[in-house]
Amino acid sequence: MNLELSAVWTRVQNLLQSFIVTIPNILIGLLVFVIFLLVAGLARSAVSKLAERTGQPKGIALVFSRIVSWLVIGVGVLVALTVVFPTLTAASLFGALGVSGVAIGFAFKDIFQNLLAGILILITRPFRIGDQIVSGSHEGVVEDIQVRATLLRTYDNRRVVIPNSELYTTRVAVNTAYPQRRLAVTVGIGYGDDIAAARKLILDTLHGLDGLLQDPAPSVLVKELGDFSVNLEVRFWIDPPIRKEAVETQDTVLEAIKNALPAAGFDLPFPTQQVLWHDQTETTDGDRTQQREGWPARKANPPSRQQAQREAQGEEQQKAGVTNADAPELHRAQPQEPQQP
Known part of the structure; x- marks a missing residue:
């Protein structure tokens, strides 16, 4: 071939x-x-x-x-x-x-979408390079706004790449948008403490701290009546509003209040719980015919445990033929309880 x-x-x-x-x-x-x-x-x-x-x-x-x-x-x-x-x-x-x-x-739909969103972000300027923002679960400093994404540097020195379309269409909190920022901490005092005196002491304590602005002045408001304490919200302003200043100022304020309140006799109560039994009939409980502590009202006011115990002992003594005159030691061992109204 x-x-x-x-x-x-x-x-x-x-x-x-x-x-x-x-x-x-x-x-x-x-x-x-x-x-x-x-x-x-x-x-x-x-x-x-x-x-x-x-x-x-x-x-x-x-x-x-x-x-x-x-x-x-x-x-x-x-x-x-x-x-x-x-x-x-x-x-x-x-x-x-x-x-x-x-x-x-x-x-390249996503690329063009991020490109347009990046241009709109740069034109509208909701935030700039160097601002500290919060987007979803990420918080940090804006390092660069690129065509496709924005580079965010977190406070623990990590880089987060966020697509521009996500930043443009979702909520973003800009912590450094304004020159001043208000912070707040919550402090609890006892129910027996004087709220006005505690407020005055806290304001006097904050007046001498560094890093706090006096204009606007700090304020103390009653936030809520908690389970075991009266919670006061302490508000104050800082400048500049960066993360470092916010953390350090909160630390200074809490430390100063913690030292000032107990030194002046104010209570910083711990969480407490009270366990009540449905058959509890102590003398200090009051009138059991009225509904109290969520218990149902009773038609009769039953005797307290001490009274019931003394009556039972009296019955036993009567059965044994022992009178009150023959057993003074028993009366001394059982102190009399105040009668209920």
Whole structure:
């Protein structure tokens, strides 16, 4: 069997000749692309300087400079392709891009959504680079607002990457949006303590602490009547409103109040519980015919346990023939309880 390889060899020669002819176009296309890369760098620097001169935030300058740079590079790629492949005209190239635009849009929907959200965040400026924000379960300092996501540095030195669309569509608390911030701590005093005196003592204690603003002045409000204490809410303001200042100031306030209240005779009560039995009929319980402690009212006021015990002992003594005069020791052993009303 004889194989005819001349046609194959002719095909290979034509391909090599076409490649050799295309080498100048490839070199020129690479040169054009390098030129566009340099132009992209210059455009990026120009946009950054323009944003700084107009007083725009650093995040806006950074993102828009990146967008301009990518646009220039994209145009450079298209021009380089038309140089390398002369038969590829701009009309056919944009036509191909238009046909595949729908598929690209669906494939990169999340990227485009985050890109638009990042631009809107930079334009509306709900927060800026350097602000301390809370988003969901994450809290930290905004390090960078990129095209796709925002970089958040937590207080325990971790990096959290949050998509821009999530930040733009969900609730975000900006702790450093205003120059001052109000904090509050809760302190409990006993029910027998004087609330007005405790309030005055706390305010006098806060007056001499560093880091607290006196305008607006601190305040003390009765928050609730708790299970075992009267809870007071101590409010005060700090400046600057950063996390470090908030934690340190709360520590200082709590320590000062803890030392001042007991020294002045105020009680800082512990949690207590009272267990009541349904058959408890002590003398100090009062009138059992009235509903009390959630117990049902009784038609009669039963005697206390001490009275019932003395009556039982008296009955036993009577049965044994022992009178009160014969057993004075028994009366001394059983002290008389105050009679119920």
